Amino acid sequence: MALVQANDLAMSFDVSPPWLNRVIERTPRLLLHAVDGVSFEIEKGKTLALVGESGCGKSTVARLLVGLYEPTRGSFQFDGANAHATYQSAAGLQLRRRIQMIFQDPYASLNPRWVVEDIIGEPLTEHGLITDKTALRTRVEELLESVGLAAQDRVKYPHQFSGGQRQRISIARALATQPEFLVCDEPTSALDVSVQAQVLNIMKDLQRRLGLTYLFISHNLAVVRHVSDQVGVMYLGRLVELANKQELFANPRHPYTRMLLDAIPKMHDTGRARTPVQGEVPNPLSPPTGCAFHPRCPHANNRCHDERPKMQMIAGVRIACHAVEENRI
């Protein structure tokens, strides 16, 4: 049984105009389906990466899993139990200890008025794991060293660190409660490449040592290739393809996956002309009918226009595409 199991997760946000406007202008309620039926599993010790362009719902999935949002439909099973039911109950605190999150912006996710010791020590005291002051200090020093910072750094403030060092502090904070599952929402997007390499190496190293399970969210396919075991590609709130890393990069099937892979400038064949994709991501408030990708898809036909493709297993890959199903591509 997989450690993490998401079944048909969905999240809608009410973005209606205010009540009075709705009454006067007779406009209906307006729902934004940020995530619309996403299912996946992650085995213990593995990494699932979610990729997609801005607005495709990747971050909403992350926030659903850590319990920042309550799903409007579907469920999230963690270690065999329904996590959102647990989050509500007295055992919620215990579950939150096991699931932690790393945020994108290391400048915004650390309290600027706290020293590092307080930042990293907070989850430990909050969960009542360590009450003794000297024990707490030792543990914080241990955590700092495990992410490649110095033990003396505990007395410094966040502004005294560079971006990469701050991201290491947030990793240390996430690791403080000895979680099993880490949700990483674009952990390296705000960092420079050389610093990104340092942070990615630390994350992989920690996974090997502690047997961590990651959900890794990113828009950078090269980074995803580097860290993940499985890759899920999202488009407008839905998964369109979910496959093993090797399979996905060697043999991308969904037209959107192919387009994404093709859109990345390759470093080593300089000057190669690519065929840029046409069109842009549609407005999620009025998504296209049928397959959400059909207006941009070179293989779309009438069926793609009318009928929404279901996720199904085709040749060992989970994919939602009529064209692949009908063997048209």
Place this chain on the structure above:
Amino acid sequence: MNTKQHPASADAPAAAPSDRQSDTMPAAAEPLLRVKDLVVEFPTRAGTLRALDKISFDIAPGEVLGVVGESGAGKSLTGAAIIGLLEPPGRIAGGEIVLEGQRIDNLDHEAMRHIRGRRIGAIFQDPLTSLNPLYSIGRQLIETIRTHLPMSEKAARARAIELLQDTGIPAAEQRIDHYPHQFSGGMRQRVVIALALAAEPKLIVADEPTTALDVSIQAQIIALLKKVCKDRGAAVMLITHDMGVIAETCDRVAVMYAGRIAEIGPVHEVINHPAHPYSAGLMAAIPDITIDRENLHQIDGAMPRLNAIPPGCAFNPRCEHSMDRCGRERPELLAAGPTRAACWLHAVDAAT
């Protein structure tokens, strides 16, 4: 003086086409832009910070020069100094910037206004903040065109529509009267490119033009930028931290580190055979979509702050090949095969 230079610069695009294989600039051709020993300083209460330290490079007519580096390396500052938009208290404290034979770093605000837009166009990272939200894009385009070119309102409007069509905006006749918020991010960046090209400048300074966009849109914008500049024979200085974009777009690339140029040369040489240890580390740190690697190469440490730049070579404390000399003397750009690198490894007497 300016008129004397004109024949040379008019002939130059034909003489030096943006040929990827032409490794160094033809010595005979007059560069479109020459930056020599440029120094930018920020006076602060704690002392003067030197943000750019003796930067020198040329851009040939029609050439695309990439500038890469990590945040704080001085890439954007170099662009800002060239277009005369340094934020005070930042100031040019030394060196010179020569555009088509005319020195432009010492011009006053008013004189610079006539060069900016007319002879140097600019594209910035965020298309939403570089457009005025209160004016229709047509009004902004027409204003720019009429500021620099003697045209009637009607002719300027026709030209604006033409520019929008060239930058791939569908139904340009109707869209010209729309406001910036009515465009998506990618379309807005197209408008900004149209705006930069409005007065047919010879040089475009593009500062992270695709960073704020999604990957699928990025590819469209890069292709567009390349095409419209090639059609018009405009040279581009492309500032970005994305090596992929550089690899695909540029003829030559300059790698910057701590306010200095670490290496400059033809793009495929710098990417595949970097001569400076910093560029080598940088290239190895980038995850490659085509290769599986267990661990990425990492350069330990971080770029020094401006108030703590080490003596000698700024990279020496992080460098694997650091020698005695690196901590004492600052290396100039030295020939290193087809590229030039500021590294003592390439000194003629480095064998010792």
